[in-house]
Amino acid sequence: MAICETHKHNLAHSQFLSLLNPGGLILWEQQVRIRHMITRKYLKITKEGKIQLEDDNADPLTVFRLHPVIRERDEIEYETYCRIEHVVTGRWISTTQGEDGCLC
Numbered sequence: 001m002a003i004c005e006t007h008k009h010n011l012a013h014s015q016f017l018s019l020l021n022p023g024g025l026i027l028w029e030q031q032v033r034i035r036h037m038i039t040r041k042y043l044k045i046t047k048e049g050k051i052q053l054e055d056d057n058a059d060p061l062t063v064f065r066l067h068p069v070i071r072e073r074d075e076i077e078y079e080t081y082c083r084i085e086h087v088v089t090g091r092w093i094s095t096t097q098g099e100d101g102c103l104c
Helices: none
Strands: 012-016 031-036 042-045 051-054 064-068 082-086
Touching: none
Parallel strands: none
Antiparallel strands: 012 031, 031 042, 031 064, 042 051, 064 082
């Protein structure tokens, strides 16, 4: 899955959890938060599997890992496709809705 950079509802960027490397390269499988650029809220998956936006960046339900579709390097490069795993629930974000209405 790729984050669509042209649709106004999908504009997002990731934020490191590590304070040792703010603004540096993001590595595959590093824990990140995904922030919606327009609302400035964080992507969150509830324990019930619903996707929401959250104001609180300390909420552990806002933590994700990015996994490569094709791994060429250890760092994530611009315009790279990835799969997004929710750390707390172990769910994966999908581009299609499941029977329960969840995208994960």
